[in-house]
Amino acid sequence: MAEVTASLSIGQIAERTGLSVHTLRFYEQEGLFVSPVRRGPGGRRSYTEDDVDWLTVCIILRASGMPLPALRRYTDLVREGAGNEEERLALLREHHGRVTSQIDRLTQSLDLITFKVGVYEDLLEQDGRAAGPGRRRPSGGGDVPASRPGTSA
Amino acid sequence: MAEVTASLSIGQIAERTGLSVHTLRFYEQEGLFVSPVRRGPGGRRSYTEDDVDWLTVCIILRASGMPLPALRRYTDLVREGAGNEEERLALLREHHGRVTSQIDRLTQSLDLITFKVGVYEDLLEQDGRAAGPGRRRPSGGGDVPASRPGTSA
DNA sequence: GGTTGACCTAGAGCCGACTCAAGCTCCTAG
DNA sequence: CTAGGAGCTTGAGTCGGCTCTAGGTCAACC
Numbered sequence: 312m313a314e315v316t317a318s319l320s321i322g323q324i325a326e327r328t329g330l331s332v333h334t335l336r337f338y339e340q341e342g343l344f345v346s347p348v349r350r351g352p353g354g355r356r357s358y359t360e361d362d363v364d365w366l367t368v369c370i371i372l373r374a375s376g377m378p379l380p381a382l383r384r385y386t387d388l389v390r391e392g393a394g395n396e397e398e399r400l401a402l403l404r405e406h407h408g409r410v411t412s413q414i415d416r417l418t419q420s421l422d423l424i425t426f427k428v429g430v431y432e433d434l435l436e437q438d439g440r441a442a443g444p445g446r447r448r449p450s451g452g453g454d455v456p457a458s459r460p461g462t463s464a
Numbered sequence: 465m466a467e468v469t470a471s472l473s474i475g476q477i478a479e480r481t482g483l484s485v486h487t488l489r490f491y492e493q494e495g496l497f498v499s500p501v502r503r504g505p506g507g508r509r510s511y512t513e514d515d516v517d518w519l520t521v522c523i524i525l526r527a528s529g530m531p532l533p534a535l536r537r538y539t540d541l542v543r544e545g546a547g548n549e550e551e552r553l554a555l556l557r558e559h560h561g562r563v564t565s566q567i568d569r570l571t572q573s574l575d576l577i578t579f580k581v582g583v584y585e586d587l588l589e590q591d592g593r594a595a596g597p598g599r600r601r602p603s604g605g606g607d608v609p610a611s612r613p614g615t616s617a
Numbered sequence: 618g619g620t621t622g623a624c625c626t627a628g629a630g631c632c633g634a635c636t637c638a639a640g641c642t643c644c645t646a647g
Numbered sequence: 648c649t650a651g652g653a654g655c656t657t658g659a660g661t662c663g664g665c666t667c668t669a670g671g672t673c674a675a676c677c
Contacts, residue, residue: 333637352643355653356655371576373634374569375573375574380633403581406577407577407581410577413570414574417566417570418567419524420563421564423524425560431553432553454521475623484665490664490666494664505673526664
């Protein structure tokens with residue numbers, strides 16, 4: 312129950328988070344740390360487990376496409392402490408919306424891709440065996456040699 | 465049934481696809497057109513409906529994160545015509561995989577975001593009414609004023 | 618005949634998010 | 648004592664994907 316918050320070097324943080332030391336310094340400079348990064352002997356950065364936790368959140372937000380300025384804003388709000396929860400919520404909600412619509416867009420795109428994959432699979436399969444009209448797809452995904460152009464989307 | 469493939473100007477294409485004229489010229493330069501863009505009087509680009517169809521595919525592939533070089537490669541394969549379907553399929557499959565894993569990542573991220581939104585909603589709601597312990601979440605998403613640090617991820 | 622407006626080219630510029638380079642300070646091990 | 652390795656700072660470079668500028672052509676309209 313003691314564990315007086317062991318301090319971690321930038322290298323250790325890099326290893327734990329998967330971010331590069333470059334990126335860690337860059338993030339610091341961009342104001343993405345809630346509490347200022349302490350310095351140990353020789354001016355070396357010294358981090359805590361809390362920093363790792365926070366970075367984990369940052370990484371997830373970044374992975375979901377939150378731009379650095381937004382992440383920075385969020386960090387600022389958290390640093391300011393209690394009293395701005397509405398704004399934090401608003402920010403998170405907005406991001407939530409963007410992520411869901413991004414997932415939607417991707418899912419839609421995936422439909423086309425899946426379709427095209429299927430078209431080529433059929434094409435190659437029936438190319439392999441002699442002939443014989445097996446299950447075919449509605450056609451229209453062959454991209455170019457469609458003889459009558461206009462259906463190649 | 466006639467419709468001798470009316471030719472469209474770059475401006476019309478821009479309007480139809482939502483790409484800017486800049487981007488259309490840029491894409492052409494990047495080799496993202498299957499057939500070379502024809503030129504009308506005065507050297508003006510003249511497109512067909514087929515180009516629109518192809519661009520639509522390109523837009524979807526781009527929207528799902530396919531990098532320009534990959535898109536270019538795919539375009540090259542299509543331009544070359546029949547005989548390279550395996551490679552097209554491989555390319556599409558690879559992209560398919562990347563898109564699905566991207567969707568997975570986003571969905572995971574969304575979980576955290578949703579959770580945090582919930583935390584702040586609860587917090588603000590119970591802040592609004594006097595007190596009374598309504599349904600609460602397991603806590604741990606409050607970011608910073610957690611008194612005992614180390615649980616703020 | 619002057620002024621739009623859409624188009625052309627070549628090439629520069631921009632933005633986001635890193636990523637690296639140069640030159641320095643420490644500390645530790647051999 | 649020196650070589651290596653981790654860290655430091657400032658500032659520049661990179662990459663992907665556009666986006667814009669400058670300077671010009673051409674056709675149409677008033």
